[in-house]
Amino acid sequence: MTDTVSLSPTPEPYTLAVDGMGGDAAPDVVVAGLDIAADRHPGLRVLLLGDEARLAPLLVRHPKAARVCTVRHAASVVSMDMKPTAALRVRDSSLRLAMDAVAEGEALGVVSAGNSGAMLALAKIVVKTMPGISRPAMAAISPTARGDIVMLDLGANVSCDWRNLVEFAVMGEAFAKAVLGLPAPTIGLLNVGSEELKGDERLRQAADVLRDSPLAAQFHGFVEGHDITAGTTDVVVTDGFTGNVALKTGEGALKLAFDLLRRVFTSSWIAKIGYLLVRPGLERMREWLDPRRYNGAVFVGLNGVVVKSHGGTDAEGFASAVDVAVDMVAHGFNETIRARLARMGSLTAPVTRGEPDASRDVVEQVP
Structure with a gap:
């Protein structure tokens, strides 16, 4: 199991901030997917946001994921049916904290299997559109x-x-x-x-x-x-x-x-x-x-890599979404x-x- 970190920024950015609570079968599928991704990307460093009490035992069962993940507790979750306007008001959700990590330079990208509309709204408001791009796609x-x-x-x-x-x-x-x-x-x-x-x-x-x-x-x-x-x-x-x-x-x-x-x-x-x-x-x-x-749709045109995994995917599918995000960061x-x-x-x-x-x-x- 990994240690919980303080809120102070790390000297070197995490590769990805991952919403541990987004998706139909989260956090189980998320952690299992990160276990697969850790094998594919030995240098991967993940800031995993979510309910620490639920994530900790999963990381014990998935030691490869535990090796690359640092857990940060998030008190709230953006549900799959929450309206984007409501999601914007929940400032302590796992999805919002993942976006904050990218906006503040603490991580280079976000991966989530959560609510699509909320994810796009948060990405546009928090991560923001890249200069020279009028709208993300x-x-x-x-x-x-x-x-x-x-x-x-x-x-x-x-x-x-x-x-x-x-x-x-x-x-x-x-x-x-x-x-x-x-x-x-x-x-x-x-x-x-x-x-x-x-x-x-x-x-x-x-x-x-x-x-x-x-x-x-x-x-x-x-x-x-x-x-x-x-x-x-x-x-x-x-x-x-x-x-x-x-x-x-x-x-x-x-x-x-x-x-x-x-x-x-x-x-x-x-x-x-x-x-x-x-x-x-x-x-x-x-x-x-x-x-x-082919899992892993990307919101392009933002000041950071933002990848949306299918909400109903399995561990292999979530790992594919992580692959896409890592490729975009690396290149x-x-x-x-x-x-x-x-x-x-x-x-x-x-x-x-x-x-x-x-x-x-x-x-x-x-x-």
Whole structure:
């Protein structure tokens, strides 16, 4: 079991501040996930926030997690159904204290499986948006026929202007570099067609800016819905409304496909024999599409790494979310964005006062 630390800042920042009480099966899954992550990242240092009385016995059972964790007691918990405005008022919650640790420079990133809306609200108020970025976006990795891709925004912003889409492209490119290890990720703007004249004015204007920017060589142009699963580009950029619909449609299509396969292979004794013959291939496909591999949506554009784990994930899935956060910290994700924004110059200037402010538009994030 680890010792509880004082509230004084540590000389060197923790790698991550982890909300020990967020998620459907917290804190058990959180500590078990950190036990797996400790094996993968020997240098990991975690500030674990939560109910010390519940965390201490779990750390005794998971010695690898205990080796990398320092526990700090948090008296309150942000429940999964708490409204964001209410969560902002609970200053001693495990989620709030994790955000405070990043805002104060005590930790480099946050991981939580808790309430999505509360997490976004706290991140924007406490960690704050990076200079040069008008709004943070939610990004995540998805499987395709050609490998993994990055999609954003997936629900943080219902409506966006062209500047927001350009900023998402900058952040998505940095994300693909840090997490997927791609030296020059290609970028596509999701549209109703690939032709230059398709789409509304904001899409066409964002495309024009990207074609005349330092990202021009990596900008593919417009992509359509089928290009997401085809892996036409490494990064797919869209507004939060469209991105959230696309994400959940894809999740539903995968579930339907697996349900239909199950029906087919249990329909007759011949079908069951056929299943035995193709089972190794189906197992490989299941591993490839395992949602735990892709757990860890990221709020990009903040003054720190903020990773949202699926609330209902297991230990392996939570460890994957930690993997994403560690990769982003190790590869200087935010530094890459700052450098790219500096090169973009005035192309992503802030929205002028006369234009509509949609920063209050927040939809329900990935559950």
